[in-house]
Every structure is written in structure tokens, then in C-alpha cells.
Amino acid sequence: MNKSPFASPSSTGLVANRYQLKQLIGSGGMGEVFLANDILLGGTPVAIKFLTQTVVDGKMQQDFAREALMSAALSQKSVHIVRAYDYGVNEKGKPYYVMEYLSGKSLKDLIPVSLPMFLTLSRQICLGLQCAHQGINIDGKICPLVHRDIKPANILVIPDPILGQLVKILDFGIARFLNYASTASTSRGFNGTLPYCSPEQLDGEKLDGRSDIYSLGVMMFEMLTGKKPWEPETDYFGAWYKAHHFEQPKAIADVKPTLKLPQKLNHLIMSCLAKKASDRPQNIAQILQVLNSLEQSSCPTLPTTLASRSILSRPIDSRLPITLEETCRQLSWPENKPIQEIVFPQLIDTIQKSVPALWLMLPKEEIKNYAFSTRYNQFIFITSPHPMLLWVTVLYNRGLTPKWLPCYLDMQNLANRQMASLLAENEHYPLIFFTLEAPNSCANVLSSRIEPTGRQMLKTWLQQSQNLPPASQPHLSKQLLKQQYKQIQSRILQHLESKPQVVLSGSI
Known part of the structure; x- marks a missing residue:
């Protein structure tokens, strides 16, 4: 791994005179994530994500600040969205988010998952997305948020004593900012992860929640099978453009014949993968309705993850001496x-x-x-x-x-x-x-x-x-x-x- 410029020996490692950088803990297409201590709060650990994009003008900085504020406000509404505490731009023009530090595993590292685990995680992912799509109030106006980069690497799963596993969606607001920044600096306004992009996202069209639903469908397919619905010959833009626009997704039964999948769930995932946004579930509530009915029918008591942790205790008539x-x-x-x-x-x-x-x-x-x-x-x-x-x-x-x-x-x-x-x-x-x-x-x-x-x-x-x-x-x-x-x-x-x-x- 190349040494990050943010942690170079010549740097004090202090961001905004408040966050002491400790070590690099992750990197990807959107940037690098560092573990840091919040000096103002007595050394409380936080995670700081530096974005790959450089803020080159005042308009871009305003746009980033707006997206960061919306992301922070959204994280206050849903426990399934990682909490964003602060944001800024460092002396090199790199924008950054300050987030809660969480110890967990990426969904990418857990795939494939069992059906009970799939229902538990998918429901929580949907609750986070639903909160974003419903929007937040900014200066008296409701502003819906579309994630634009739903994929397993952006889903964190952490141990939780109540739910067994708690889902946290990462990078809300960042994809939209990067999309704006790339449009400002290049001729192409696309930014996302090709295997999970909706057809309309690849076309650079205006997006709504149904684009996230398409990405969710790709991810749900992968969660159950360990494979993606398409396998183009190359990973280039053109090959994925053809797959998302013109090729039908594989059947789950063909990819994983041993998986006994309820027909209702199979239909749900395939409908999320419809080429036209109008043919998909029109909102997350429709998906949650199906997931809830499946969870109730397959898990009439406690989910396996909860039962194994002995969350339930004695019946209500237990008494003191x-x-x-x-x-x-x-x-x-x-x-x-x-x-x-x-x-x-x-x-x-x-x-x-x-x-x-x-x-x-x-x-x-x-x-x-x-x-x-x-x-x-x-x-x-x-x-x-x-x-x-x-x-x-x-x-x-x-x-x-x-x-x-x-x-x-x-x-x-x-x-x-x-x-x-x-x-x-x-x-x-x-x-x-x-x-x-x-x-x-x-x-x-x-x-x-x-x-x-x-x-x-x-x-x-x-x-x-x-x-x-x-x-x-x-x-x-x-x-x-x-x-x-x-x-x-x-x-x-x-x-x-x-x-x-x-x-x-x-x-x-």
C-alpha cells in the first residue's frame, strides 16, 4: 500500500486543529479513511474520510458543504446511516467527512449470506434508504437524497445486542458531490460503481430513489448467490453499459440451484432489476412490505441471530424474592x-x-x-x-x-x-x-x-x-x-x- 500524503512525516497529522490522525484504515474509489482522535472530546475515536476529488473553486466547496450538511442531518434521523459529525476542506483542497468510528465488517466480506441473515440485513438497508428518499427539511424545503452508490462495500455490519447485526450505510451525499465535481472538471457526468449502476445513471439522467432500488436489486442478488446478475467480458464502461441496458439478468436458480428461495422474494429481486424505472418497485415501502411478510413467515419467533444471543429472558411473571x-x-x-x-x-x-x-x-x-x-x-x-x-x-x-x-x-x-x-x-x-x-x-x-x-x-x-x-x-x-x-x-x-x-x- 502506498503511503498516504495525509500521514506523511512532514505533516503534523492534525486536521482542523482538532482531529489527530492515527492510521489509515481503508481506501477505495472515493478516497481514504483514517482513524483519528477528537482532541476536543478528550481523544474520542472518529473516522475521517478524505475524498479523492480536489475542491477547485468556491462553487464546488459550497456544493460539498451542502451535501455534507444534508448527510449529517440525515444521519440524525436513521440509526442505519453512519453518523456524520463534521466536514471541511484541508490545506491541499481535499474535502473530508468526520464520522462515527465503528468496528464491524463490510457486507462485501460477508457475502454470500444465509436467507435469515439476508432478511435481517436487507430490511435494515431498506429502512436507511427509505429515510433518505423521504428527504430532510432544509430551510423549509423537503430535499430527498439518492445515494447513487449502493453496493456491498458501502454497507457496514456491526455486532449489536438488540438486532444481532446492525447495518450502517456509508457515504451518503458523497456520491452526489463527486458526480457534481466530475461534471465540473470533465465532459462526462458519471460517477458510481459500474456493476451496480442503474441504466439511467449510466446515461447521466436525473436520478430518483428508483435508481437506488436498482442498485439494491443487484446487491440483493449478490448477497444470496455470491455472484452478480451479469458477467460481461470486460469491466470497461461499454461492457457494463450493454449489460445494464440490453441484457437480462441471470436467474437466481441457475446461479445457485441449491438455494431454496421463496417465489415472492425471487420476484421482488427481479423486479428491482427492471431496465425501466417505471417497472421497478416505485418506493422502498413496497420492498419493505414484502421483506416484512417473508420475515414473519420464516421467523415466527426470534431471528436466529437474536435467539443465539439469548436476548429473551424469563417470562413476565418472574418475581423477586x-x-x-x-x-x-x-x-x-x-x-x-x-x-x-x-x-x-x-x-x-x-x-x-x-x-x-x-x-x-x-x-x-x-x-x-x-x-x-x-x-x-x-x-x-x-x-x-x-x-x-x-x-x-x-x-x-x-x-x-x-x-x-x-x-x-x-x-x-x-x-x-x-x-x-x-x-x-x-x-x-x-x-x-x-x-x-x-x-x-x-x-x-x-x-x-x-x-x-x-x-x-x-x-x-x-x-x-x-x-x-x-x-x-x-x-x-x-x-x-x-x-x-x-x-x-x-x-x-x-x-x-x-x-x-x-x-x-x-x-x-
């Missing part, structure tokens, strides 16, 4: 806490030991509504710039608004470390409900189970927090955790809404 429940019911609302709808963690002292618990105050009717709820918990920990743990509990009843109970624990605080230690030791923790109405007495006690993997992670994080040097920026870590909390809420709901009413737990 009677003595502990009785102790909880005799408690009074602390005098130093306000009479309002709040939640906070506090230890309960029993004869045998101290027990971590969540105390919460709600109106009586709301307490009744959640008496038979699914309970789900999740833990997120960050070490930098300040060690902090987010402990989330969700009360879920179908048809009711979920009750989210987040608690932030500063892990340099001795009492909070004790709380985390006891959470790691106990399989269950109680949720103690007090009425907002007088006399503010205990109205119910429920339990939430922590999976063994979650307890082990808590032990690991506890050890890490004890070995870290002193820090003094808890507010920055809390803000970072709040961002992650917003991201995972949609994933948790997506999971809970598709499953039977059971007590669930998990950890990140």
Missing part, C-alpha cells in the same frame, strides 16, 4: 426527593446485603398500566473524556407509550461504582413504584433481569473505570451518551414491537 419484595413495599419516598415524576437509582439495605434498585414516582393510573409490562434494560459505557455509565430501563406495553427510565452514573464516584458492582452481582433489580398522589406510598414492585453477558460487561467496565486516570469532564460524556441513547431508542422499540410480551434485557 418475597423477602426483598416485602422490604421494597415498606419503603417510604425519600424526604430529599421532590414529589414529581422522576426516576433515580438507590441502594436498598436488607439483612443479607445491599441491593441496587430504581425508585420512580408516577400517577396511580400509569402505574396500573405498566403493572404487566415487558421490562427491558440496556447498559452503555464510555471511558472518554470521562468514565460514565448509562443504565436504561424500558417499560413496554403494546398500545401504550413506552416508559423510558434512563440513569447516568459517573463512574469516578465511589457510590456509583458500588451500584454498578452490585448490578453485576445480582440477576434482578427491583423497580419500586410510588404514587404521585398523596400519600405517595409504594404501589407496586416489579423486577428487571440482567443477562449474564450484561453482568459480565458491567464487571469489565467497572475494572476499566478504576484503572483510568482522573478526569473532570462528566458533562461531555453525558452529552455523548445522550446522543447514543437517542440512537438506540428506535432500535429497542423496533425489537420490542416485533416480539411477544416478555421480560427482556440486554447490554451494550
Whole structure:
């Protein structure tokens, strides 16, 4: 691999006086990706993508800034689109994106995949594309985004405790900018990856979401078979132009005879590969409808990827030890806490030991509504710039608004470390409900189970927090955790809404 000019010894490796470049972690047709540390946020790791195109004039820089802003705004709307935090142009005129750093595998390296995995990944890819095609609001105007370069190399698959695998679509906005830049500097306005380009994209026509649907069809074919729908004699533009415009795609059954594919799915993929945009599914919602029906029929319970991770736990009638429940019911609302709808963690002292618990105050009717709820918990920990743990509990009843109970624990605080230690030791923790109405007495006690993997992670994080040097920026870590909390809420709901009413737990 040639040494990158961005990491040359003569350079400080510092971008925008904020991002310290560490190492090259990827390269491709669109540019190079570096691992970097965000100095402003205490060394938080980020990924920076430098684009191949050089910004040669003010108009191009404005165009890049607009695409970057739209991409960043889009990433706030969907967990399936990689988050873009910042952008700029370096001293050499190279534009760059600053993105979340994710540890996962490219879909390109996972192909071919099993049918259950295909359904899981395809559905998430579609959810990300649907969000983009629906558009974002820029100055009061809805602006749809077309990716223009959907291919396996632009799909990242990362481990996820809720979905098993979480899909992230990369490079939104970049393809459009490069298309503009190439038009400005050459006579040909094409930019994309030839095997996945729609006929209208090869013709340089104005594109809409149906072009992405064509690219998605090529990718879905490849995900199942390991092959592309066409095999032209060369990889030159002319050969692929002929294939996409005039040659019919191969039949999946011919490419992989051993694959038992539902006819409905076969028809869906082939319709995505139609030469005319008007003959394809007209929007992602139509594709999702088919994928959802297939997932329900082939996976009536949990997907294999979830079941193997033991996300489901005990049924809803699991209870705390009677003595502990009785102790909880005799408690009074602390005098130093306000009479309002709040939640906070506090230890309960029993004869045998101290027990971590969540105390919460709600109106009586709301307490009744959640008496038979699914309970789900999740833990997120960050070490930098300040060690902090987010402990989330969700009360879920179908048809009711979920009750989210987040608690932030500063892990340099001795009492909070004790709380985390006891959470790691106990399989269950109680949720103690007090009425907002007088006399503010205990109205119910429920339990939430922590999976063994979650307890082990808590032990690991506890050890890490004890070995870290002193820090003094808890507010920055809390803000970072709040961002992650917003991201995972949609994933948790997506999971809970598709499953039977059971007590669930998990950890990140």
C-alpha cells in the first residue's frame, strides 16, 4: 500500500486543529479513511474520510458543504446511516467527512449470506434508504437524497445486542458531490460503481430513489448467490453499459440451484432489476412490505441471530424474592426527593446485603398500566473524556407509550461504582413504584433481569473505570451518551414491537 500524503512525516497529522490522525484504515474509489482522535472530546475515536476529488473553486466547496450538511442531518434521523459529525476542506483542497468510528465488517466480506441473515440485513438497508428518499427539511424545503452508490462495500455490519447485526450505510451525499465535481472538471457526468449502476445513471439522467432500488436489486442478488446478475467480458464502461441496458439478468436458480428461495422474494429481486424505472418497485415501502411478510413467515419467533444471543429472558411473571419484595413495599419516598415524576437509582439495605434498585414516582393510573409490562434494560459505557455509565430501563406495553427510565452514573464516584458492582452481582433489580398522589406510598414492585453477558460487561467496565486516570469532564460524556441513547431508542422499540410480551434485557 502506498503511503498516504495525509500521514506523511512532514505533516503534523492534525486536521482542523482538532482531529489527530492515527492510521489509515481503508481506501477505495472515493478516497481514504483514517482513524483519528477528537482532541476536543478528550481523544474520542472518529473516522475521517478524505475524498479523492480536489475542491477547485468556491462553487464546488459550497456544493460539498451542502451535501455534507444534508448527510449529517440525515444521519440524525436513521440509526442505519453512519453518523456524520463534521466536514471541511484541508490545506491541499481535499474535502473530508468526520464520522462515527465503528468496528464491524463490510457486507462485501460477508457475502454470500444465509436467507435469515439476508432478511435481517436487507430490511435494515431498506429502512436507511427509505429515510433518505423521504428527504430532510432544509430551510423549509423537503430535499430527498439518492445515494447513487449502493453496493456491498458501502454497507457496514456491526455486532449489536438488540438486532444481532446492525447495518450502517456509508457515504451518503458523497456520491452526489463527486458526480457534481466530475461534471465540473470533465465532459462526462458519471460517477458510481459500474456493476451496480442503474441504466439511467449510466446515461447521466436525473436520478430518483428508483435508481437506488436498482442498485439494491443487484446487491440483493449478490448477497444470496455470491455472484452478480451479469458477467460481461470486460469491466470497461461499454461492457457494463450493454449489460445494464440490453441484457437480462441471470436467474437466481441457475446461479445457485441449491438455494431454496421463496417465489415472492425471487420476484421482488427481479423486479428491482427492471431496465425501466417505471417497472421497478416505485418506493422502498413496497420492498419493505414484502421483506416484512417473508420475515414473519420464516421467523415466527426470534431471528436466529437474536435467539443465539439469548436476548429473551424469563417470562413476565418472574418475581423477586418475597423477602426483598416485602422490604421494597415498606419503603417510604425519600424526604430529599421532590414529589414529581422522576426516576433515580438507590441502594436498598436488607439483612443479607445491599441491593441496587430504581425508585420512580408516577400517577396511580400509569402505574396500573405498566403493572404487566415487558421490562427491558440496556447498559452503555464510555471511558472518554470521562468514565460514565448509562443504565436504561424500558417499560413496554403494546398500545401504550413506552416508559423510558434512563440513569447516568459517573463512574469516578465511589457510590456509583458500588451500584454498578452490585448490578453485576445480582440477576434482578427491583423497580419500586410510588404514587404521585398523596400519600405517595409504594404501589407496586416489579423486577428487571440482567443477562449474564450484561453482568459480565458491567464487571469489565467497572475494572476499566478504576484503572483510568482522573478526569473532570462528566458533562461531555453525558452529552455523548445522550446522543447514543437517542440512537438506540428506535432500535429497542423496533425489537420490542416485533416480539411477544416478555421480560427482556440486554447490554451494550
